Amino acid sequence: MSRTSADGPAAALLTNPHADRVRAVRALGTRSGRRRAGRYPVEGPQAVREVVRWAPRTVRDVYLTPEAADRYAEIVEDAEAAGLHLHLGDPSVLDAMSPDAQGVLAVADLPEAARPAARDEVPVGPLGADALGAVLAARPRLVAVLAQVRDPGNAGTVIRVADAAGADAVVVAGDSVETTNPKVVRSTAGSLFHLPVVSGVSVGDAVEALRAAGLAVLAADGTGDLDLDDLQDAAAVAGAGVGADAHAEPAERAAPADLRAPTAWLFGNEAWGLPPEDRDRADAVVRVPLRGRAESLNLGTAAAVCLYASSRAHR
Structure with a gap:
């Protein structure tokens, strides 16, 4: 050697x-x-x-x-x-x-074979479900959650977008593709190793843990009652240059659909989106407005729009 x-x-x-x-x-x-x-x-x-x-x-x-x-x-x-x-x-x-x-x-x-991170250090890269607690203990403000995302290229693209938007973590939940699949690794263009990417957790457990950590859970879905443009306008007006208290107690926090609050975005399968049970787990369901004739957005594009909306509001 x-x-x-x-x-x-x-x-x-x-x-x-x-x-x-x-x-x-x-x-x-x-x-x-x-x-x-x-x-x-x-x-x-x-x-x-x-x-x-x-x-x-x-x-x-x-x-x-x-x-x-x-x-x-x-x-x-x-x-x-x-x-x-x-x-x-x-x-x-x-x-x-x-x-x-x-x-x-x-x-x-x-993940299960890797040496543990140093004490008080938030590990980065592919992580197992047991790392979720340490990731949430670091008080993230923006998290992307992939639910039943099967395509390696799509999963990798969302991880790359989350990194670019300044997200604190990605959770790959349910029966999703392995984060160590070579196609996933390549499609992240290195972003896989810039932030924690937790897998091996169910969608329900992920949502419950995120909410307990003080994050509002917003589901991105074309059937949503809330329009992302309206939420961005409201955040801009309400913020007036001052962000919301990032980690207030839930009762003191802004409304669940306030983009200034710590937020976890829930994204569904590229073919069929989020099933009703996953939409129901969210605090609100948000649609990205489609002004042209396109029927829908692909997963990576929708994730980019939503994550950057939160990133902008957090600024």
Whole structure:
């Protein structure tokens, strides 16, 4: 196993694309392979850069081609600083590990196998249900909840949007896609490792925990009685440059549909949206206005509009 030296990665090179190590990494592309190994792949320079920088405690190994090690020197430097195992591999080896590696790949622990975060630290990256309490104890103001979202690209896009909008966490609830699915990881473009992403919790339990932590739960759905434009107008007028008390007791807090209040947005399945039982769990159901002839918005676009509305109101 090669490691880095003070001058960069050691010269030893992995050259056999049929080696056991290569096959083991390749197997992580399947759900059963990830479950057996307790690990998952992080593919491509952007995602590897972010996991090494922001969630190094979860990383087992980092693989680069010599060309990639030169081109992405910051990955090498951050990995060395974190004491991670670095390996140089021939391009054929990286390609055999993953056709999507682009010469850079990391192997990280699944949430249940990862080392615990430091005391009083809010962990980031994919997390299990047992981390929800620690995430909520940090008093988040904006959370995205995905309910029964099955498409990896859609789930990854919402995680990326939540990160961009300044959300404090994402909860992937119910029978949703695995957050460590390689397609999810790639589609987040590294945002998966910037904020806590909790999975393994039911929609009902997630809503109950969020509400108990002082967040209003707003369901985004085309059938909503409330119009997002009206809520934004009301928040702008009521705020007048002064935000609501972020963590007042529920009885003292603004109305549930006040965008200035700490809010969890509930987003449903890309095909059928939120079922009645999930809409009923929310404090209010909000629709995004459609002024043209479009029948609906896709999940990522709707999430972006709603999360940025709250982000703007919180400012």
